Amino acid sequence: MTISIDQARQAKEAAKTQLVELPGIVGIGIGKVGADYAVKVNLRAALPANAGAPDRIAGVPVIFEVVGEIRKRQ
Amino acid sequence: MRLESVRELKSILPKQLETAFTASTFALASPAVARAASRERKAPTYFLGVAKKRSSKGYCLALRLQDHALEKSALVEEITKRARGEVDVRYVGQIWARPAAAPWYRSKNRPLLIGSSVGFVGTTFVMAGTLGCFVRKGKSEALYVLSNNHVLADENAYRIGGTIVQPGELDGGHTPADGVAKLSAFVRLSPSKINFVDCAIAKLNAKMKANVSKLTGIGKLAGVRAEDLLVDDLVSKVGRTTGVRHGKVTAVELDGVTVTYDLGVVTFDNQIEIEGSGKRSFSDAGDSGSLIVDEDRLAVGLLFAGGDHGGSNGKGLTYGNPIKTVLSALKVKLAF
Numbered sequence: 001m002t003i004s005i006d007q008a009r010q011a012k013e014a015a016k017t018q019l020v021e022l023p024g025i026v027g028i029g030i031g032k033v034g035a036d037y038a039v040k041v042n043l044r045a046a047l048p049a050n051a052g053a054p055d056r057i058a059g060v061p062v063i064f065e066v067v068g069e070i071r072k073r074q
Numbered sequence: 075m076r077l078e079s080v081r082e083l084k085s086i087l088p089k090q091l092e093t094a095f096t097a098s099t100f101a102l103a104s105p106a107v108a109r110a111a112s113r114e115r116k117a118p119t120y121f122l123g124v125a126k127k128r129s130s131k132g133y134c135l136a137l138r139l140q141d142h143a144l145e146k147s148a149l150v151e152e153i154t155k156r157a158r159g160e161v162d163v164r165y166v167g168q169i170w171a172r173p174a175a176a177p178w179y180r181s182k183n184r185p186l187l188i189g190s191s192v193g194f195v196g197t198t199f200v201m202a203g204t205l206g207c208f209v210r211k212g213k214s215e216a217l218y219v220l221s222n223n224h225v226l227a228d229e230n231a232y233r234i235g236g237t238i239v240q241p242g243e244l245d246g247g248h249t250p251a252d253g254v255a256k257l258s259a260f261v262r263l264s265p266s267k268i269n270f271v272d273c274a275i276a277k278l279n280a281k282m283k284a285n286v287s288k289l290t291g292i293g294k295l296a297g298v299r300a301e302d303l304l305v306d307d308l309v310s311k312v313g314r315t316t317g318v319r320h321g322k323v324t325a326v327e328l329d330g331v332t333v334t335y336d337l338g339v340v341t342f343d344n345q346i347e348i349e350g351s352g353k354r355s356f357s358d359a360g361d362s363g364s365l366i367v368d369e370d371r372l373a374v375g376l377l378f379a380g381g382d383h384g385g386s387n388g389k390g391l392t393y394g395n396p397i398k399t400v401l402s403a404l405k406v407k408l409a410f
Contacts, residue, residue, distance in 0.1 A: 025330065026331065029345070030326050065384050067381050068383030069334060071381065072333060
């Protein structure tokens with residue numbers, strides 16, 4: 001069964017507390033993996049190998065992406 | 075400093091420094107500078123001017139560096155010393171003559187057009203952002219330009235009633251000739267709390283005309299989308315730097331988006347994230363303020379930030395405020 005946006009919303013809120021120790025998070029939102037909604041975690045830089053980043057939270061896939069520094073577009 | 079003192083310093087310094095800093099003293103001062111100097115030029119290049127102080131009244135020396143190697147050099151130290159610390163140092167890089175024909179979105183447009191260059195009149199630097207769209211307040215027919223706070227209100231620093239120029243100063247706009255509107259309202263950007271929008275409006279000057287629905291290169295603006303944007307939705311924008319670009323939504327309801335401004339790091343909740351289609355980014359510096367529309371040309375977002383990493387094509391991601399949040403925060407309605 002595909003993961004709904006509401007499942008992803010709940011997992012996103014859980015992620016905010018669960019991932020609080022991870023360094024350099026610059027955004028947590030809702031993304032998609034194929035047809036499944038997912039938690040998207042944006043990072044300023046790559047995580048250290050032993051950071052303990054989960055693949056799933058409450059059964060919802062977690063996407064980690066390095067997005068770099070976000071600046072005003074001026 | 076007084077204006078005359080800065081002018082005097084500006085005129086005498088280059089000669090004094092010429093004798094003090096020959097290529098050989100650079101070699102002793104810093105190997106990095108020496109390398110930069112020996113590449114092509116006789117000495118690393120910089121130029122001087124007069125700048126207004128940002129924090130207080132009065133003037134200071136403007137020092138513009140065209141070589142990164144100069145940034146921590148003895149030359150800068152010496153100039154700073156001679157100006158008694160009253161110096162505004164910026165790296166500006168090599169400056170090229172602008173191409174003769176700028177694209178329409180970096181040019182002067184009358185009537186005003188969505189997607190064109192616009193901005194406040196800077197005191198210490200010139201800038202340009204994008205005219206997002208036009209809005210109205212209450213029952214009045216008067217039109218306002220909608221863009222970002224950092225495009226129209228200088229990150230909370232511009233005064234209400236301040237002149238907005240089209241094109242922006244970076245594209246050759248001058249006051250009063252190119253003044254088109256006056257800053258009317260903005261939502262404050264705050265580094266100490268959660269933000270939702272980076273937006274401001276400026277009221278069009280009397281008799282100033284605008285084409286409120288033409289999205290040049292895309293079609294006709296059709297209104298505001300009622301439903302929330304979803305991941306994988308296709309979107310477009312027209313902006314001052316990259317013109318028309320198409321993209322795809324990669325994330326919605328993004329919280330804790332930390333964005334670097336001149337006033338500090340500002341955090342936003344409930345943001346939209348977009349990647350560019352094909353091999354291009356969705357936006358670049360100067361596209362701030364662009365209206366983001368969906369496939370039906372319904373307004374969905376106000377572009378304000380971006381980065382150089384990420385996205386499936388590796389060209390970076392762009393961030394926007396949901397347009398409904400922007401319109402309700404400013405208590406305005408889209409004109410189209």
